[in-house]
Amino acid sequence: MKIQVINPNTSQSMTASIGRAARAVARPDTEIIPCCPDAGPESIEGHFDEAIAAVGVLEEVRKGVAAGYDAHIIACFGDPGLLAARELARGPVIGIAEAAFHVASLICTRFAVVTTLTRTRIIAEHLLRNYGMTEHCTSVRCVDVPVLELESMGEQALAERIAEQAMQARDNEGAGAIILGCGGMADLPGLVSELMGLPVVDGVAAAVKLAEALGELGLATSKHGDLAFPLAKSFTGRFAHFGR
Amino acid sequence: MKIQVINPNTSQSMTASIGRAARAVARPDTEIIPCCPDAGPESIEGHFDEAIAAVGVLEEVRKGVAAGYDAHIIACFGDPGLLAARELARGPVIGIAEAAFHVASLICTRFAVVTTLTRTRIIAEHLLRNYGMTEHCTSVRCVDVPVLELESMGEQALAERIAEQAMQARDNEGAGAIILGCGGMADLPGLVSELMGLPVVDGVAAAVKLAEALGELGLATSKHGDLAFPLAKSFTGRFAHFGR
Amino acid sequence: MKIQVINPNTSQSMTASIGRAARAVARPDTEIIPCCPDAGPESIEGHFDEAIAAVGVLEEVRKGVAAGYDAHIIACFGDPGLLAARELARGPVIGIAEAAFHVASLICTRFAVVTTLTRTRIIAEHLLRNYGMTEHCTSVRCVDVPVLELESMGEQALAERIAEQAMQARDNEGAGAIILGCGGMADLPGLVSELMGLPVVDGVAAAVKLAEALGELGLATSKHGDLAFPLAKSFTGRFAHFGR
């Protein structure tokens, strides 16, 4: 099985780290193909970044479909372009936020999310609502570290910052598990879990396993209704290649 | 006051018709600047079309901000790129779906939406939920005419098709007003209302009046929190101009 | 266009101040007719005050309809008698709470309300739910100043008290705009906004612009269904004039 893992931003080091996290949990016979768009923002920290990044995601999905990949993962916690990507794809498409929410809901009655910037909290809150998960989440918490500084900060320091928020969710709100709310935190679940004792769910790893699961179940995106292939039509300008 | 009215698809005739509908309700001292993206789909009939069109919307908003326009309207019923556009803009940004929902909720307790394709119904339903309007809507109904055939069909025939659905919503579901769920229907509210007696709300016109209202109230997009200007960062490739 | 602005309580000075706020934003060709009931409470600070005040509102709407006014505004933050007034009226009827909610939702993803007494907070919370706006509001906050003391307190002192709550909503809850939750605060949006930097929405001003907008759109209360004119029937006693 070939799973395309798309980092929606253009950071090469984050693409590498996401690929590493994906491979770490993939089965031996699963091939992980990490990639990121040619064009777009180097990090995603708001509605605007996300809207532009969605196009890059769709370009990558399009290439991935042409290359015959079996499944596609969108490895940014806002799941940018998810429904649009499902229209393009024949196989399953999984967002890391939805993957993390579903998996976390299987191991606790309430989870908390720890993400990067306060500014992006509302993106996670909108996703929780869209996916029906609002009641399963005690809070979305922020470490207020910009995405591009996650790496330079050092794993230990970052894990401690995350664990601090996680412990507040655990002790004050009764959270039973923690979701890491950024693709750039994909290396950290073990470290954070060690620091504060709760199970920690990383969406990249969760998405890989869900994609494998769907593949082995023989299930793919429904091509009936609103996720059918896009209606053929003209596109103009730099998007002309999407057209009929 | 200068209001940029952005048709998110690339159809010139629809841009013209939307501009006409906007001017028909604008005040004498309001200048309407209709436009559409250089690049993108010629019609928007699904999640994919919408994701691509959002970039065109953002390009236009960017130009509109540079040109000093006071407000921006996104004239496609899926409100593509709305929150992202608000980050870019200094003035207000209004989507025609949200405009129609808000206005309709002021004149009846429950409205119905009549849109184009069954395939896109879920887009309207998601917006209703996101805006808190689900309970104010009796149903989203479809005439199943592709967007690009709306014009060729003839106004009278199209109005009758819409009125047929509207009457079912009125008689079976108690809808007190009808929302036209497509920018390409902006010329029709009068005709449809005549045919079945309920008030009919077109989002383009509604958005123009809300934009004028916000302007005169001295209110603009909040620049505190998630709608602040996008964080400065690098963008690569064909999106490099969005970067720092 | 003639807009009747009804202060539901019987305070003359508040009626004057509400009229002033309405005129300040009305267009040159809009005539503002401020009024208040002959009979009822001098301030509205609870469910009981509101129920009695609703009758005064309806008497005024009835007079306003007879006088040929084009629209009616209910200028108390509980929107007392709103749906009943819509039955009576031919033109639009707008409550200042709903006006403020709708307008605020166009300029931020989450707003906060600052109102007078803790006791009346639940009235605002019920309205948020009824209008579908609960998720768009971070909190309803109170300055705990009785309505009739708002004036004597002095504008500066009151604005500071409101700004204090607003800043907590901004910094702790991520509110992007503030709604002033009392008709008696209609003079203050500028002052409060200056003190803490967020856009501030006053419902009186918002309602005037929405009423003008509806008027120019040719939209009025739907007379189909539950907002049709009241069924003709006998009324007895002091309400006999409402009867057939």
Next chain:
Amino acid sequence: MKIQVINPNTSQSMTASIGRAARAVARPDTEIIPCCPDAGPESIEGHFDEAIAAVGVLEEVRKGVAAGYDAHIIACFGDPGLLAARELARGPVIGIAEAAFHVASLICTRFAVVTTLTRTRIIAEHLLRNYGMTEHCTSVRCVDVPVLELESMGEQALAERIAEQAMQARDNEGAGAIILGCGGMADLPGLVSELMGLPVVDGVAAAVKLAEALGELGLATSKHGDLAFPLAKSFTGRFAHFGR
């Protein structure tokens, strides 16, 4: 225990019939005091009728409190003036709609409501939402008989009309019990239940038993917070007697 049963409309025959239904289920040591306002609509069939009737209800509650009655029932299915009446009262105040909803939810997982006019359906739907009962109700159905014709129609004919709707709710929607949605149907639960086999809940009877229950539990309206006695203040005109 003295329970004041307030018919919010001014129909003497309906007041009598409501009193009869209340007495039929009251305990021997419970005194039922049926009454109706001096002034107001002869039937309640819309938001406007309800707003006016609420004042009559409050006048009666005020008298009832002065007379030392132990509890107060508002015997119109819209529960007009309920929260306001609770401010006035020391003892419990029960609306017949809420009473019926609570009682029905104890004997089935989903109930249906059968009321009079389609026009008033939204009033019941709003109450279901306000009381948290929306999910427990399969539908609100209407026989489309005006309130004042309920009596002239004849009990058998009316019961058959109601049973017809009830059977549809039972067979198509899985309703397990039926609520009679009008004070003017208080004589009919036995007849309707016989006709279609489901338990039938009349709100008047239900409210009497809940009032007795609260009385024997020593529970009364909380006087802390928004249901505390109204703040003392001036009322003008014909409402001056409500003032300080």
Next chain:
Amino acid sequence: MKIQVINPNTSQSMTASIGRAARAVARPDTEIIPCCPDAGPESIEGHFDEAIAAVGVLEEVRKGVAAGYDAHIIACFGDPGLLAARELARGPVIGIAEAAFHVASLICTRFAVVTTLTRTRIIAEHLLRNYGMTEHCTSVRCVDVPVLELESMGEQALAERIAEQAMQARDNEGAGAIILGCGGMADLPGLVSELMGLPVVDGVAAAVKLAEALGELGLATSKHGDLAFPLAKSFTGRFAHFGR
């Protein structure tokens, strides 16, 4: 009328105390039959305890039906086995949590629950959601006293602990009444109410009065649909007596 009051745990002293609380509010002609299962946990403090206790409840209901009891009360705040018990019973079955919620919602707009262990808070929160009462509850608070230590702690000390939480709900959240969230607190409403001034609702007492009310209304569990008697079938092993 004979009301079976089932303590779902096997503690004799708690069964006695629940019986005492039930008798204290029952009418002279109501016979209270307190009982508890032969087999099961001595206290209920989690999902597991509750699932096992449900079987004991069902065994008791079965005996109670055979003995001709008119109604059945499940006297644990998780309402274990409620819908299953309704299938078995001909008369009404009332859980003490639902009884408390319904009764409290009649005397205030928002109540708080004070229960035993933080661990069980989610059980109350799930019930609030299932019964549609989430919005009527400000919070579920815990004294963190194990169920079996409630008695040994002494009534005064326990009441003070509860009152402390209740006062926080009253002052910080606007709760207008307090619900005691454990059958083992059934003796305490008077004491707690005295300590902090709000009405206090005990579910055991509330359930007795609701059972009497339903009895006098001639209402019993609907035997149409999902609460009809269980379909006849084989049961094996120690549950064989439940079978055909």
Next chain:
Amino acid sequence: MKIQVINPNTSQSMTASIGRAARAVARPDTEIIPCCPDAGPESIEGHFDEAIAAVGVLEEVRKGVAAGYDAHIIACFGDPGLLAARELARGPVIGIAEAAFHVASLICTRFAVVTTLTRTRIIAEHLLRNYGMTEHCTSVRCVDVPVLELESMGEQALAERIAEQAMQARDNEGAGAIILGCGGMADLPGLVSELMGLPVVDGVAAAVKLAEALGELGLATSKHGDLAFPLAKSFTGRFAHFGR
């Protein structure tokens, strides 16, 4: 990895068929251990059957934990005893209803459920609400075949009956995928999907893959909070073995 697949009813043939379905999708290195309780109902068709079956599930989980199994699946569409089982277990516990909901939500925007008896529809509807999936489901549909007749009916005939409902959900409600709502339908997804073209999700297979996924992610039930091991205490009678 050893996965215990618990059929909550006592039917040996259904246990075998569920085991077969589980093995069909399990990985080569996954061992499937199908089992069913010693005691309980031979089929589960209501709240009562489910409450009794939950105890059997818990007995099996207990044995499974003692035997060192790595994960536990509850293979009845009501997920009986799910949260209680999670308290007992160290590894993950998955219900087939939740598994099916989560998986289906990854491949379509709205799914439909086809289950056995109309009587049990509410059980599925309650689960949808509890898991936050109500908005993702167009309807729960029933073939009205008793569980024990599923086998005797013949696979082809049953698949056709299910497909008939599925096609209505697809064509009238826009369902993009179908969930089989009974453990006894675990052999049928291929057949049903062939008959009407939508992806078909069987919960048994879905649960196996989710259990494997959690195992490989190193995630297990959170032992913090309400899913911690049951508090040690005495159990009496036939449940004494559960005690301290």
